[in-house]
Structure formats: structure tokens, C-alpha cells
Amino acid sequence: MADPAILVENLSKVYRIGSAEERHETLSGAALGLLSAPLRNLHRLRSLDASRSLRRPNRPTPNEHSDDLLWALRDVSFQVHRGEVLGVIGRNGAGKSTLLKILSRVTSPSSGRVTMLGRVSSLLEVGTGFHPELTGRENVYLNGTILGMRKAEIDRKFDQIVDFSGVSRFLDTPVKRYSSGMKVRLAFAVAAHLEPEILIVDEVLAVGDAAFRARCVGKMQEVTGRGGRTVLFVSHDMNAVHRLCSRCLLLGGGRLVAEGTTEKVISQYLEQGAPTRHRYRSEPDPGRDGMILEIVPKDAEGQPLLGEIDASKPFAIEVVATSAAEHPAGYLTVSLRDRLGTPVLFTDLRDSAPAGIASGVSRYRVEFPEWLLAPGDYLVTVGLNDGVGGQLDVVRNGLSIALIDLDSPRGGHRIGYFGARLPWARVVPTSGQGTGFAPDPPASPPRPPDEFRPESRPVPSLRRS
Amino acid sequence: MSQHAPSVDGISTATSPADSGSAPAPHPLVIEPASGWMPIDLAELRDRSDLLLYMTIKAVKTRYVQSALGFTWAFIQPLMTIIVFTIVFSRVAKIPMPSDLPYPLIAFCGILFWSFFAQSLTAASSSLVSNREMLTKIYIPRLIFPLSQSLAKLVDLMITLVLLGVLMVGFRIAGEPVSPRPEAVLVLPAMILLAFVASLGLSLWFSALSVQYRDVAYGLPFVVQIGMYLTPIIYSTEMIPAAIRPIFALNPMLAVITGVRASLLGPPFLYHPALLVEGTVVAVALLVSGAIFFRRSEHLFADVA
Structure with a gap:
């Protein structure tokens, strides 16, 4: 801690915000209020000096409210x-x-x-x-x-x-x-x-x-x-x-x-303003027709993933939902957005399973294959619908999942939302076969393209802004 | 700096502000909550004397800007007042002055200094509120706001004093017995200083008060108007009954005008040393108490203005 130029120690600043005006119910009350107004105003103007009440904390002024003070x-x-x-x-x-x-x-x-x-x-x-x-x-x-x-x-x-x-x-x-x-x-x-x-x-x-x-x-x-x-x-x-x-x-x-x-x-x-939690939980509310009780990402073995998720492995999002009645046409949706709110992916229970929400508590699971998404943070929104035009519950941005890339040469430095490993090949032109896809496997085993490694680290958090 | 122990959040907390002295600290500026009584920082004011100069120039220059008559207004205002006063108080009301000198000359000595006092008081008292844009955005010694306004009015006073000189020479040529006492060379500057001290002292009170209580802005015109009649401008100090003179002399402008008339116009205008001393004491008391009050409420200005 050598050579500080500015040293700030336990700095606080409190402002007094004006409290609501008094209201009078009767004419005589209003007249009385009018007469005492100058005194009240004087008191109010004096109290603009917030330090006054701080200096003498044990001597509160008559209309002292702690919510009147704003700690800037x-x-x-x-x-x-x-x-x-x-x-x-x-x-x-x-x-x-x-x-x-x-x-x-x-x-x-x-x-x-x-x-x-x-x-x-x-x-x-x-x-x-x-x-x-x-x-x-x-x-x-x-x-x-x-x-x-x-x-x-x-x-x-x-x-x-x-x-x-x-x-x-x-x-x-x-x-x-x-x-x-x-x-x-x-x-x-x-x-x-x-x-x-x-x-x-x-x-x-x-x-x-x-x-x-x-x-x-x-x-x-x-x-x-x-x-x-x-x-x-x-x-x-x-x-x-x-x-x-x-x-x-x-x-x-x-x-x-x-x-x-x-x-x-x-x-x-x-x-800030978006959750950093990796698991969503809610207490059941008996007054509601249907509710999402829990959202949690899990790995292929069914263990909860409460930290970063390895993008090279498949994972699943499990949703626990309860419904008072059976909804034969009911379904769930899961959508992912990035930190700036841009939609990334949307999936519906009916994409790959029959519709239907059973009564009571049920567990649903949607699987994400490895390398589907680019490494980064995604916010998860889950909706529970009765299938006849009503939304029973929706949890917006209820949790975030953080995908990381641990084993590719680029690591996390990849723009966009797709993480799929696309097949690359070195196409060696031979006579008569200068264009098109090469039918033969490459002559040398594939190597990571060193020349494309970034020289300097870009700011991960800014890459999509 | 081993005393600085990092706390849990990685925020360093200084456990001992008084360091062992390893850091070369040329001018450590310490900002702390305002605590009651603090002296005016005169060294700071001296450091920022160039700023005071330019703020004064600004106040002088921007006053009559984009007017056809420009600085001539500084002459016209007192001149018109003197004409009206002469007609009303000398010709209509026939206020008897103790001297045979022309009424306009006697009244002018009073009007000049009173209008300096009144204008300085008005401008300086509102200087904090009218500069709230600046007050809430940047730090300059707050005293500079009223001080520069008072100094700008002092420039006006100097200009109108030239007019008084012209008037005196004119009346003398016309055969009136205008004969300033020789000590006027010293007394006049002293009276200017006294008027400045009095107006600044009161302005410090009013400007600091008006930040929090705008009532000052509404009440001040009345104070100025009533004050004018309680000050020997249209009449002379000698006309006040001797028994109540000490009460009137609580107004420092009485001392100023008494001194100015005695030195510039001579007998029968007298110095009344007791009144001069009383006025001076009041003026100095106003300045000192005003400075203390100003300093005490200074920390509030930016939050409340």
C-alpha cells in the first residue's frame, strides 16, 4: 500500500428528504395549521441540516423519522x-x-x-x-x-x-x-x-x-x-x-x-440487477393453481451443478412444478437470455414430449447437449402454462448458468451464442479436385490453429456489448 | 504503511491516520465533517486572490452589459435620486440643514454611501442563491461570492465619488463656500473602508441565512428602505436629538456619513467621535460575527441551496 494519493476512511453522507405535508381534515384544523405554518416551516428549514440530528442523536426533534434520512x-x-x-x-x-x-x-x-x-x-x-x-x-x-x-x-x-x-x-x-x-x-x-x-x-x-x-x-x-x-x-x-x-x-x-x-x-x-444464483427455489403457495418450485441445472449423472458448467459436457435443467389440477394440454417453456437481455434460445416441453401437466408435484427435465452454447453467462426463464391460454407461473431470469470452455484452444474467447464444434479440415488441392469438399482425410493430424490464438485478452464481459 | 490493515472485503482501512511520516506530504488536504467553530481560511483566500479578481471583474462587467448607456448608469442613478430628493425634501418638505451649503451637495454625501451600502448588501446577500449552479458543482472558497459582489459595488462607489468631486468643484466655482478639511485625505478612505466592512459583515449574515431561509430575500428590500430613513441622508446627524443619537448610531452607516460630511463639508458638520467609535465597533462586530456564522453554515450551502 505504498504512496496513497487519496485516502478515504469510513466516509458517510446523509441527506434529509422532505417528509410529506400535513393534511387537515377540518376547516378549523386548516386555520390552526395556517397559523402555525411559519413555525413549522422554520423547523422544517432548520432540519434541512441533517448533521444537526446526527450531532445529537439522542435528542430527536419532534417529527423525527429515520426514514426521513437518506444515506447517499x-x-x-x-x-x-x-x-x-x-x-x-x-x-x-x-x-x-x-x-x-x-x-x-x-x-x-x-x-x-x-x-x-x-x-x-x-x-x-x-x-x-x-x-x-x-x-x-x-x-x-x-x-x-x-x-x-x-x-x-x-x-x-x-x-x-x-x-x-x-x-x-x-x-x-x-x-x-x-x-x-x-x-x-x-x-x-x-x-x-x-x-x-x-x-x-x-x-x-x-x-x-x-x-x-x-x-x-x-x-x-x-x-x-x-x-x-x-x-x-x-x-x-x-x-x-x-x-x-x-x-x-x-x-x-x-x-x-x-x-x-x-x-x-x-x-x-x-x-447487477440480474441474479447470480445458480438455483431457484420458491415456497409452495396453496392459494395458487400452479407454481414453479425449483429450477436447477444438473449434470448427466443427475448431480446439481451449482458452479460453472463445463461446456464440453451435456447438462440438463430440471424444473419442479406443482399444479392443483391436471392440465392435459399444459406445457413448460425454458428460455435463455444473455446478460443484456438478448434472447438466445427457447425450448418448449412439446418440442420432444407429449403435452400435459399432472396434478401435484412433478419434475421436468430438458437436456442440453455438449457444445450447444458458447461459453458465457445465460439467464434462465421458465414458464408454466395450462395449454388453454393461461400462464400458471413464470420465473423470469430466475437463475443464471455460467458455461465455461476448459479444453479448447480458444478457451472462453468466442463471440456469439453457438458453441458447436464444427468440422474443420485442411483442404489440400490436388489436380482436378481444386474445389469442393476434400473426400480424403487430411494428410496430417489436425492441430490447433496456433496463428489464430488471440494476442491479448479481450474483455470477456464486453464482448457482446 | 504497515498500519493499513486490509479488511475482509479487500478494503483497506487506515487504523492510524497519523502516519509515521514515510510519505512525503506537501499539502495534505483533509476533508472532514464540519465541526462547529472554524476560523476563516485566510491563507486559502490569499491563494485564490486571482479568482477573487476575476469574479469581481465579472460582477462589474456584466452589470451594464448590452445597455446603450453602459457605465453611465452608475452616474445616472445617484444623480436622479439627488434631483428628486432636492425637490421633495428641500423645496417641498423644507428640511432645514444646519449648513448654508447647497442641499444637493449635503444629501449627495449621504446618498452615495448609502446606495453603495444598499446595493452591496442586496447583491452580496443574494450571491450564494444566484450562483447555486456553481455552488453545487465546484468548490471555490464560498466567501468569494459575497466578497466579489461587495468589491464590485466598491468600484461603483469610486466612480460616483468622482461625480461628487465634480459637484464640489462646480459649487465652489459657483461661489458656494465648499472647503473640505485637510484631513479628508485620510478620513474619506477610512469611511469607505468602514462602509465596506459594515456592508460585508451584514451580507455574510444575510447571504448565509438566505441559502436556508429565502425569507431573507423578501425581507431585505424593507430593511434597506427603512434603513434609509433611519440614516442621516436627507437630514443631518446634528438634527437627531442628542439623547437618542447613540441608538441611531448602532447603524454603522450613520458613522460613515457623519465622518464623510464632517471631513468634506467642514463645520457645522462635526465628527462626533463617540458616534464614530460606536459605528466602527458595530461594523467590526458584524464582520467578525458574520464571518463566523458564514463559516459555520458553509457546509450546508451545496446541499440546501
Whole structure:
């Protein structure tokens, strides 16, 4: 743990969300309420300071509700090393923005502490502080000093900034006459010429067109590539995070959910909202006509497969379902989707067995041959139908199965959904038989095609996005 | 850093923040929850003096932008006020001034400083709320918002002081006995400073309060209007009964205008040292308490604005 640039210890931030307005049932109640409104308002406005109630936890105010408090960040600790580019990802409301706001000192934490070693600059939004009535030149100086530069520093870099922005002709025009693209370019040019030791960046890449975004990422890479620069980068753009960051934090519900290499954390992020369980179970509900009680993948010997599944071996998905009545036309369906929700495969009991759901608990089984599916994660959806237009139960994305390829040269690096081993052959052209399939077996035994092995590992979790 | 023990999730927790000193820490910036009383960070303010400069320039430049008269407005407003005041209070209401000097000159000394005070107070008090975009997106020393607004109004005051000078020279040429006391060279800057301190002090209170309570924005115009009549602008300090003068002098602008008139217009306008001291004490108390209150509520600004 050598040389941390940012040290975050048990950081928490609590906000107070406004509670519902009081309602009055009677006219006199409403009149009384109106009279006491200023006092109540005063109390409400005072209580906007959430730290007040934290400071004195044992002295609750009269209308104190714990559900009135929103923990935007709860007990988050991590370190960023000098020269490291750390990505922060998470869904909306995960606490990313709050974290960045605390780190850039826009807001102060409710508890915990942050220690930063080095000059800090934050780009929470490019162009903050731009004034439409001022000229481009004046805004460069204003924005530059807002971002923490000194006048002498801006003087020195002024030509570079103008060159980068490409708005040199309009320097003495009020910024309000700029196109939005010009404004963003000028703002980013100022920001790009900051030389902090610690840079905090949030969604800068969300603005502008694709070409500009590419240029921003390029500039960021250049900046971070020079070394010594510590960057905290927050974005929803997983590709940008992956390109820029070596390590990543995943926030969820204000807590630190995961921390590790970018690849690992991004795949975990993509899994959020989808189950990672490998077995689905549900308690029987006597009030229902039919129910799916259990879904579990099993191997050829009938043993449950609760971890990764070897794609080179056949496996089965077993479904335990109960039905109050017999449905002679009833059937089950099983469908697989990938992590992004794209349908991959759909199969129906009636494809290979007679229709019919017996009353009571029954066990169904659908078999998947070896090498049917490409290695990867699939989500399983199972439906139970009575066969006359009614759906008795459906379990959407009830479990995930992870297929891995342990024995082919490509391993898991295979795009698409099919895993079938197709017959390959080296076709040696002989006289008169230059085209068509070779009738003879190849002269040499088949060897793995070494030249097609990937040079570098692509990101497994991104390969289909 | 052996003190940093990894915890179960692989999250490192510092067990001892006070390290043995192996890391070269040039300026460790520590962010912690706001804790009650903290002094104003003057070193930080000095570091960001260029920012203060550009924020002030922005406030000055953007005021009269895209208006045909531009900076002339800075002259027109006090000039029109003085004409109206002269007609209403001197000709219609016939307020007797202790001096034989022309009424416009006497009133102008008061109006100039009062309008600086009022404008500075109004602009600075709303500076946090009107800059909430910036306040919630980026950190700059928050004090810069009201401070730059007050400084910008100070620029206006300087411009209108030139107008006062022209007026004085004009009346003198016209044969009026305009004779500033020699110590005006020192007294005038001191009074400008006093007016600045008073307006900034009150602005710090109001700007911090208005973030949480918008009532300030509604109440402030009344305070300014009532304050104008409680300040010797259309009348003179000497006309206030001596017994209640100390109460009136709780308003620091009374001291400012008394000092300005005594130094620039001479007798019968007097310094009233006791009133000057009282006003100064109040102004300094406002500034110190305002700064403390501002600092204390600063941590809330971004969350509540």
C-alpha cells in the first residue's frame, strides 16, 4: 500500500428528504395549521441540516423519522495510489456523485474523513462558471481561476488553450454567441490544461458528439499517461472506464460493493440487477393453481451443478412444478437470455414430449447437449402454462448458468451464442479436385490453429456489448 | 504503511491516520465533517486572490452589459435620486440643514454611501442563491461570492465619488463656500473602508441565512428602505436629538456619513467621535460575527441551496 494519493476512511453522507405535508381534515384544523405554518416551516428549514440530528442523536426533534434520512454514502473506505487512474461506477443513485462532491469539497461529509496529498482539481462539469455575456478570452481567465489556476499560469498557457479549443477567431466575442459545441470545446480546453496532481472527473464525456468524446478520452489518456497524475474518473461509459482505468470501484446504495481490476468490477456491474444464483427455489403457495418450485441445472449423472458448467459436457435443467389440477394440454417453456437481455434460445416441453401437466408435484427435465452454447453467462426463464391460454407461473431470469470452455484452444474467447464444434479440415488441392469438399482425410493430424490464438485478452464481459 | 490493515472485503482501512511520516506530504488536504467553530481560511483566500479578481471583474462587467448607456448608469442613478430628493425634501418638505451649503451637495454625501451600502448588501446577500449552479458543482472558497459582489459595488462607489468631486468643484466655482478639511485625505478612505466592512459583515449574515431561509430575500428590500430613513441622508446627524443619537448610531452607516460630511463639508458638520467609535465597533462586530456564522453554515450551502 505504498504512496496513497487519496485516502478515504469510513466516509458517510446523509441527506434529509422532505417528509410529506400535513393534511387537515377540518376547516378549523386548516386555520390552526395556517397559523402555525411559519413555525413549522422554520423547523422544517432548520432540519434541512441533517448533521444537526446526527450531532445529537439522542435528542430527536419532534417529527423525527429515520426514514426521513437518506444515506447517499455509507461507510465507504478506499485508497487511490499516486499515478493511478481509478474508475468509479454504479447505477444512478449509487452514491457516485455524492462521493465526487465530497472529494471535490462541494459538500462536506456527515462522518468519516478524506486525506488528499497533492493539488486537487475537479471537473464536475465542464464550463461551470462560464458567463454568457463575457468574451471567450475573459471566460478563459474566469474559468481557469475557478478551476484553481493562477493568472500567471493562464497567461503562460493561453495560446495552447486557444489552439486546442479551435475558437481563436471568436476570442473577443461574447460566449453567448458561440454554438454549444464551441462553448464545450473552449471549456474543455481550459480544463485540459490544468496541471493538478489529483484530478476528479465526472461525466465530462457525456457532452459533445462522438468525435469530441473520442478526443476527450484521447486527451485524458495523454494526461494520465504522463504519469504521476492521480485521476478519479466517474462515468456510465463502460468503454471509457475500461480504456482509462486500471482499477475500479463499484458503488451500490451508497456502499462500496466491489473493488478490484476494471474488468472484474465492470462484469460485476453488468451482473447487477440480474441474479447470480445458480438455483431457484420458491415456497409452495396453496392459494395458487400452479407454481414453479425449483429450477436447477444438473449434470448427466443427475448431480446439481451449482458452479460453472463445463461446456464440453451435456447438462440438463430440471424444473419442479406443482399444479392443483391436471392440465392435459399444459406445457413448460425454458428460455435463455444473455446478460443484456438478448434472447438466445427457447425450448418448449412439446418440442420432444407429449403435452400435459399432472396434478401435484412433478419434475421436468430438458437436456442440453455438449457444445450447444458458447461459453458465457445465460439467464434462465421458465414458464408454466395450462395449454388453454393461461400462464400458471413464470420465473423470469430466475437463475443464471455460467458455461465455461476448459479444453479448447480458444478457451472462453468466442463471440456469439453457438458453441458447436464444427468440422474443420485442411483442404489440400490436388489436380482436378481444386474445389469442393476434400473426400480424403487430411494428410496430417489436425492441430490447433496456433496463428489464430488471440494476442491479448479481450474483455470477456464486453464482448457482446 | 504497515498500519493499513486490509479488511475482509479487500478494503483497506487506515487504523492510524497519523502516519509515521514515510510519505512525503506537501499539502495534505483533509476533508472532514464540519465541526462547529472554524476560523476563516485566510491563507486559502490569499491563494485564490486571482479568482477573487476575476469574479469581481465579472460582477462589474456584466452589470451594464448590452445597455446603450453602459457605465453611465452608475452616474445616472445617484444623480436622479439627488434631483428628486432636492425637490421633495428641500423645496417641498423644507428640511432645514444646519449648513448654508447647497442641499444637493449635503444629501449627495449621504446618498452615495448609502446606495453603495444598499446595493452591496442586496447583491452580496443574494450571491450564494444566484450562483447555486456553481455552488453545487465546484468548490471555490464560498466567501468569494459575497466578497466579489461587495468589491464590485466598491468600484461603483469610486466612480460616483468622482461625480461628487465634480459637484464640489462646480459649487465652489459657483461661489458656494465648499472647503473640505485637510484631513479628508485620510478620513474619506477610512469611511469607505468602514462602509465596506459594515456592508460585508451584514451580507455574510444575510447571504448565509438566505441559502436556508429565502425569507431573507423578501425581507431585505424593507430593511434597506427603512434603513434609509433611519440614516442621516436627507437630514443631518446634528438634527437627531442628542439623547437618542447613540441608538441611531448602532447603524454603522450613520458613522460613515457623519465622518464623510464632517471631513468634506467642514463645520457645522462635526465628527462626533463617540458616534464614530460606536459605528466602527458595530461594523467590526458584524464582520467578525458574520464571518463566523458564514463559516459555520458553509457546509450546508451545496446541499440546501
